Amino acid sequence: MSFFARFAQNRGALIGLIILLLIIVMAILAPLLFPESPWRMVQRPFLPPLSQDGYLLGTDTMGRNVAAGLMHGAWVSLLIGLVSTSVALLIGVPLGAIAGYYGGLIDDVLMRFTEFFQTIPNFALAIVLVAIMQPSITSIVLAIALVSWPPVARLVRAEFMSLRHREYVEAARLVGQTNSTIILRQILPNTLSPIIVLASLMVATAILLESALSFLGLGDPNVMSWGYMIGAARTVIRQAWWLSFFPGVAILLTVLALNLVGEGLDDALNPKLSRER
Amino acid sequence: MVYARLILMRLFKAVIVLFLIVIFNFLLIQLAPGDPAAILAGEAGAADQEFLNQLRERFGLDQPMYVQLWRYVSGIAMLDFGYSYRLGVPVFDLIMDRLPATLLLTGTAFVLSLVLGIVAGSMAAARVKKPSGSLIMALALVFYATPLFWVALMSVVVFSVYLGWLPAYGLYTVGAGHTGFALVLDVATHLILPATTLALFFMAIYTRMTRTSMLDAAQQDFVKTARAKGLKPSVIQRRHILRNALLPIITLAGLQAGQMVGGAILTETVFAWPGIGRLMFEALQQRDYNLLLGIFFFSAALVIVFNILTDLVYRLADPRIKGAS
């Protein structure tokens, strides 16, 4: 069975993929449909949804178009999710690979280091990091990456430990391949499927984290992200439900979609494990 | 005996990790812009240089950084956490004041999410191909994907404002002067909303985890053997599958329990719960370094304690793992 056929067997995953594609399309179309800055105050504040032509989702506390913010925000939220996950992978994968491949003292040191990061409560550390670097899209991405790499390292290490004594690895060693070649060419490709599955979930978590930081007032004030929109709308949640409702739903759908896709990938990439699930 | 040695080893390691965390956090915080003296002076709405100097000298901020670090670390070694710059109260007292509230909140949320998560997860596992099973999983996924603070806000609006059933904020009714059982009841009603909100997210995780590991366990040989022996499915489900499926859940729960303190920051803020998470956020904003470092120390200590406890429980639950390993 082909990869996609296996993926598509999971109906949830298919739905997730469709939602995700829609959101990506939204992000791409944003500058075309709403060429003006989403920060522009264009109408009376607090217009409810559907009450006026051209303002499908209403306007916010300052008369800015919610629909424009939502579409531009899709781009920002996805970007934050993807970039911070990539950075986390860049930290976690090498650390985990080295620890798992070499074992012994190196493994011990690297794993203590990882544990050390896990001992400081995650969200608290993210808050402190953003506060110290002062909120900006870079500091937020970095902070999210710095608190989310330990699970990657642990996963990769576990995979490497179970694979490093496989026959094909031993064979590569016998023909004189260097350690780095073995790590990169032989083992790493075989650990990709669980990493991809984990990564898809991490993107979702990163989007949630960003929104939580924004909620506490630690968002980047120059970019319109969904987290920012909820954070800005929370003080008016009682008089203007739509301001936090739509970005809330957008986050919910994106996170949901990413999780469904993650499960689908898991089914498709690890068919043996997930049989009969 | 083996346990005792194991625990001692773990505790010894824990002390080293804590020591490193203290130093790491201390250095991290030095990077933050602004110092507590500037903030206190700023809050006063009027400040001259004399005022700032007085404050800096009082807090020891006029000393070189290594002196400050040495003072702090040697203080910690004597279990002296110093004074809060802003509140002028010993950090230890402040934390002890707030810790019970956080433990009550996270403890309740933890038990609630674990119990409900395992029940929902095993129900879903037993109904794997049925609509009801899918429904449970869909709900779990929705809870998982919904921002925590959003649920918190909405539940206040619904249950506290519109319905008026539950108090919206705080640990108890101020000024009611409840004692004894009335006080317990009062705190319990205040606990419902924050604990449920905090529990929902973690419950979603445990539900998914339980279902997955139960389905995994169902594939194992001993289950097939049990089936072959003709045991009732419900007995197999409970005695064999669930028991084995619990192990990974315990591991995860142990990790999560420590993290809950951090996760409680949002809940404590929305519900004005006088806990340690909120104290931490305020300390950070005020650059109240002593207080912030103290809280970091305690929450890291909590994580470590939970990890050790998890290990012990794990060993009790799974006799195959020997203490010596």
Place this chain on the structure above:
Amino acid sequence: MRTPLALAISAAALAFSSAALADDPKQGGTVNTIIQPEPPGLVLGMVQNAPTRTVAGNIYEGLLRYTTDLEPMPQLAESWDVSDDGRTYTFHLREDVTWHDGEPFTADDVVFSADVFHRELNPSARAVLQHVESIEATDDHTVVFTLTDPFGPFLISFEAGTFTMVPEHLYADTDFRNNEHNDHPIGTGPFKFANWERGTVIELVKNDDYYEDGLPYLDGVNWHIIPDGGSRAVAFENGTIDVLPSGTVENFDIPRLSAMDNVCMTEEGHEYFSPFAMLWMNNREGPTADKRFRQAVMYAMDREFAKDVLWNGLGNVPLSAFGSNARFQHDGLEPYDHNPERARELLAEMDYNGEEITILPLPYGETWTRWAEAVQQNLREVGINVSTQATDVGGWNQRLGDWDYDLAFTYLYQYGDPALGISRTYLSDNIAKGSPWNNVEGYENERVDELFNEAATAFPDEEREALYSEVQEILHEDVPVGWLMELGFPTLFRCDVQNLVTSGVGVNDGFKDAWLDR
């Protein structure tokens, strides 16, 4: 523009004052209110921030109180005389006052508080005390202040928050900051400190031995500590909280809360502070160093929009450097209206090259964040390349203290007299790194220095008026800072809380006369 809300307030204020006259005060009851943020301590003079003033102003007292027109009223001093040359002030103290621990309050306490305690600890009092040559107790209940010059605003400096009276018998010859009584403040006020549950509540109880007959009416005041603005609004809505002091809920909640049944609102009680929102503009470097750029910023901003949308139509768009509650306001100046065209012309005239500048919002809640967003958008629309620099309170203080900013939001209290609240922003000898409250913009103008210094000690008032008019004309042209708004900070309360705001500092000393009609 007057919004319906602003009209509703005047109506409510009217209804409120007539109701207060109608009934005889009732004794008893406890009022629940909010303090935000949690104060660092409650000893006035040692701590001067807003929440401390608000709570402790009901525990401690000053020699005088001030009406909402900023006229002095007797408090601990029952009368006072001023010499003809404006240099000698004699205060006659009440003889029946005792501290909360039973000790009598005497002239020695006044001398100790002013000459020792505040000189050492309190920067705002120090600014006044530099005009004081000597303070003497001529008998147990008379104190004479001799000034070095006829300092105009002297009589308005005795408000409890600025110049509180502290007990000599507990503080003399101690390390003030580590004094054991700091945890249990002892004042002379209508309420006594009872309990402080950190993070939850500060409880004050009635002072049964208070010297004014029949006062206070209330049995106590509970100051609840609720960190989240939304939760504070809910607490008021569901009836837990009776009084929301100004600034304790987000502006966006105010129209909804004030429209509720049995909720009254007043804009009075802030005259002493008259918070004035300003935009620091760095006069030292970058485009903001050019006067034309600063004028362009003034023309680019739509201040009426900010007032209507962000401040519910409350408050007042200022003409220039002197607010409407400040004395000696020059009202003949040409206003800086919203005029993007004029702003673009000025920018073209100075050949603004599109250099990027940053804006630093005030990290004090959502309204300020939104305001910075609106100003940023206003500036972008006239072609200024501007981005926002997010920060928290620590970062904000540091950047302003280090002069590391282009544009920055702030607000300053005016303290009833230009010599106390306004000149400090423009005097060149007030340029010093490290404080966000002095001449942060770095404006230097010798003539302005001269005029402000002369006006502070000119006598009588007509002299001062002439000097202040000239200074306003210069400032208006130079635009050292942007003048955003005189903020309207309304207090919300249940209508059955009677007689709450009786002075120019509002709830800061208002619970003394308040009573519950329940």
